[in-house]
Amino acid sequence: METLTALFTFWHEQAGKLGEQTLQHIGLTAASLLLAVLLGVPLGLWLSRRPRWAPAVLGLAGVLQTVPSIALLGFLIPLLGIGPKPAIFALFLYSLLPIIRNTLAGIQGVPPAVVEAARGLGLTDGQLLRKVELPLALPVLMAGIRTATVINVGVATLAAYVAAGGLGEFIFGGIALNNPAMILAGALPAAGLALAFDALLGGVQKLSTRRLGQVGTALLVALPLLGALYLLPRATGKLLAGFSPEFVGRADGLPSLTKTYGLKHLPSVVLAPALVYEAARHADVDVIDGYSTDGRIRAYHLRVLRDDRRVFPPYYAVPVVRPALLREHPELAAVLAQLDGQISDSVMTDLNYRADYLHQDPKFIAEAFLKRRGLWRAPLPAQAGAPVVRLGSKIFAEQYILAEMYAALIRGNTDLAVQTKTGLGGTTICFEALRDGAIDMYPEYTGTGLLVLLQPTPAVVDSLAGRPAAVLNYVRREFRRRYQLEWLAPLGFNNTYALLMRQQQAQQLGIASVSELGQYLRR
Amino acid sequence: MPDPSPPVIRVSHLSKRFGAHAVVQDVSFELAAGETLVLLGPSGCGKTTLLKMLNRLIEPDGGTVEINGQNVLSQQPETLRRGIGYVIQQVGLLPHYTVAENVAVVPRLLGHAPAAIEDRTMALLTRLHLPPARYAGQYPHQLSGGQQQRVGLARALAADPPIVLLDEPFGALDPLTRASIRREFRELEELRRKTVVLVTHDVTEAFELADRILLLDAGKVQQLGTPRELLFQPNNSFVRSFFVGERLALQLRTLTLGDIFSGDEVRRLKANETEEARVADSNAPARFTAYTTVNEALEALTGGQAPTAATFTLAELMAAFGQALQREEDAWKR
Numbered sequence: 050m051e052t053l054t055a056l057f058t059f060w061h062e063q064a065g066k067l068g069e070q071t072l073q074h075i076g077l078t079a080a081s082l083l084l085a086v087l088l089g090v091p092l093g094l095w096l097s098r099r100p101r102w103a104p105a106v107l108g109l110a111g112v113l114q115t116v117p118s119i120a121l122l123g124f125l126i127p128l129l130g131i132g133p134k135p136a137i138f139a140l141f142l143y144s145l146l147p148i149i150r151n152t153l154a155g156i157q158g159v160p161p162a163v164v165e166a167a168r169g170l171g172l173t174d175g176q177l178l179r180k181v182e183l184p185l186a187l188p189v190l191m192a193g194i195r196t197a198t199v200i201n202v203g204v205a206t207l208a209a210y211v212a213a214g215g216l217g218e219f220i221f222g223g224i225a226l227n228n229p230a231m232i233l234a235g236a237l238p239a240a241g242l243a244l245a246f247d248a249l250l251g252g253v254q255k256l257s258t259r260r261l262g263q264v265g266t267a268l269l270v271a272l273p274l275l276g277a278l279y280l281l282p283r284a285t286g287k288l289l290a291g292f293s294p295e296f297v298g299r300a301d302g303l304p305s306l307t308k309t310y311g312l313k314h315l316p317s318v319v320l321a322p323a324l325v326y327e328a329a330r331h332a333d334v335d336v337i338d339g340y341s342t343d344g345r346i347r348a349y350h351l352r353v354l355r356d357d358r359r360v361f362p363p364y365y366a367v368p369v370v371r372p373a374l375l376r377e378h379p380e381l382a383a384v385l386a387q388l389d390g391q392i393s394d395s396v397m398t399d400l401n402y403r404a405d406y407l408h409q410d411p412k413f414i415a416e417a418f419l420k421r422r423g424l425w426r427a428p429l430p431a432q433a434g435a436p437v438v439r440l441g442s443k444i445f446a447e448q449y450i451l452a453e454m455y456a457a458l459i460r461g462n463t464d465l466a467v468q469t470k471t472g473l474g475g476t477t478i479c480f481e482a483l484r485d486g487a488i489d490m491y492p493e494y495t496g497t498g499l500l501v502l503l504q505p506t507p508a509v510v511d512s513l514a515g516r517p518a519a520v521l522n523y524v525r526r527e528f529r530r531r532y533q534l535e536w537l538a539p540l541g542f543n544n545t546y547a548l549l550m551r552q553q554q555a556q557q558l559g560i561a562s563v564s565e566l567g568q569y570l571r572r
Numbered sequence: 573m574p575d576p577s578p579p580v581i582r583v584s585h586l587s588k589r590f591g592a593h594a595v596v597q598d599v600s601f602e603l604a605a606g607e608t609l610v611l612l613g614p615s616g617c618g619k620t621t622l623l624k625m626l627n628r629l630i631e632p633d634g635g636t637v638e639i640n641g642q643n644v645l646s647q648q649p650e651t652l653r654r655g656i657g658y659v660i661q662q663v664g665l666l667p668h669y670t671v672a673e674n675v676a677v678v679p680r681l682l683g684h685a686p687a688a689i690e691d692r693t694m695a696l697l698t699r700l701h702l703p704p705a706r707y708a709g710q711y712p713h714q715l716s717g718g719q720q721q722r723v724g725l726a727r728a729l730a731a732d733p734p735i736v737l738l739d740e741p742f743g744a745l746d747p748l749t750r751a752s753i754r755r756e757f758r759e760l761e762e763l764r765r766k767t768v769v770l771v772t773h774d775v776t777e778a779f780e781l782a783d784r785i786l787l788l789d790a791g792k793v794q795q796l797g798t799p800r801e802l803l804f805q806p807n808n809s810f811v812r813s814f815f816v817g818e819r820l821a822l823q824l825r826t827l828t829l830g831d832i833f834s835g836d837e838v839r840r841l842k843a844n845e846t847e848e849a850r851v852a853d854s855n856a857p858a859r860f861t862a863y864t865t866v867n868e869a870l871e872a873l874t875g876g877q878a879p880t881a882a883t884f885t886l887a888e889l890m891a892a893f894g895q896a897l898q899r900e901e902d903a904w905k906r
Binding site: 162164165167168169173185 | 627629650651652653654658660662663664665666667668677678681724727737
């Protein structure tokens, strides 16, 4: 019931967007269907004349059908980039099999006696096809088009992953935010479209064979028109943004950004988180959301726009430890403190770049960094029975590198043994492991501690107003009180949401901060 | 001296093989205008293949087919076919066309005037006992098998082609329908003037409809001749054994009173003939003529419908029939 109310509220608020996405969805479906009919029907007819080729062609189309849609889009992006092209092409490939197969089956289903009699009467091959075979095959052919349409309406939701729009934008946003109302807001219209198309084509199928010819012609006229719907409602602007679904949906993402900075005239597309960087790199879009220390920022020559009005919550990396560890081994405090404030955003970006793009070993990266900073010391000889410090990390490169740095520092400066438990999955797993004593410390981010682990009331969050020191103080105090866990000093970098642009373009336009971006757009 | 009426169809040394299997081997025959030739033989003897080579639905490997003196290979197959009526066992009516539209297919292909097509269609349907008011707008699936085949026949005749090919046209019908539609077929004025080639494996049908029969086995001609010749002067043991099951029935149907009687009796029958022509009621022969078959006379005498003028008894009829058989047998053995 709550979901239902939320759903109607959402639709009400996003009515414009809903209409636009529905039109895009119809457009994608119709355009791909048109291509599939234009290729599939002649191919099916050709196969009916050369049945020896049928197994090979149908087999190939069948294989295409079995490729998971996400994977297919993945294959197509390097070839066709992002946007409607790969989406329409993928949908086209999915529609081919039912259309080819049903065209062939329809022609083969014409009774041989009818064909023989028609030839015997003196119909030419062309007349036989037009007057006899096609009309008689049309019901089966239409059933194939109907199947393809329903498949397409469903698969077209995935178009949102490649910035092609459609109702998938709501669905994936909803999934990313775990917001059932938002998922339904996209899924229900998509299901409704599928049912409507199915009913429409089902009605067409019931018409007499004679009328079917006219309907087929009407379809060929209607499909390009529907396909053109896709092109209509696109707003244009000086810059085009590409955002991941989660960023578009969450309150501290795009909505608050738009409000605070007055980002008008910034048309945007939605696409898969993994693709936003690629899209910016290839200039498919100009502004993207990302994380401020992502290695791709360096790899793709992107610039982080300064969040000068502090819209994005601070996510400063801070080691969180069990207080018992420091009590038992007081010497560790100074060792761990060697990294305090040592790693800036750009340094961390560089380290991530080495891991993600140069594919260097996190341990090697960590030690190289320590050597550059003069913090490196060769490990002291291991002693039997020495106490073990267990270091945890989440399952991504930045955390691995940080864990390796701490491990090297502890080995080089103390007698303690070190065990790294890297790859502990997400936030909750690391946190629970720390509470249970399965690990002694791991690097956490202040924003995550606040919003994911502590989850205070919105009033509290507002009162902190995104000030880094205030947030750190709050999580430190609350962690002590609730969990008896200690936040040490920040490492220096802030791995938060960020708006990114290509360096070259940002420089040309003189944009270094989000405010400047807003000014440029308003100009 | 040139032949006064050149053959409408001339087939010379026609051969066809499917892979290693020789389906038709060196078949030749000529057909005069208005003649009905029945291609007869067991299943798989090549008769249908032979028929389809006449309108190029199958292309021969060797030999030639000439229609009205012109090699069929020198014509567009479609043009050729539009000038030849074609009827098949499964009928093959276009299921999405009405009866009238089915009949009109070939005239439309030929670009006849719509009014003329309409008139022709209605006339043909009427003649084939399918009143247009009721049937013209119906679709094939609404018709019985016999009605469908009548439409098929009308379709083949619609453009008034001089030649009609029929591939087992009555094969799919039940015996009763088959007999009645065959009678209509025989009596159809339209067909009498046409050169007809008909394929069947039904011996009775062949004898009933044929001017001449081409008996085939394993793709080879076993005998080409009138029904009488095949029955009484078989070329070989295959021909003889092919008719063995229905020999007596065929003999009764083939021999006429003129064949079995002689002298005064024949004169009397000939006299009846002239009167017969005046009466012109073909259904119940009021009098025996020289062309009345023994079978018909037998039916009349035993059925109690003997013409009052009958001058012979059942016993005399059968005796004369027996003697005639003996004469034929003797003549063949010599």
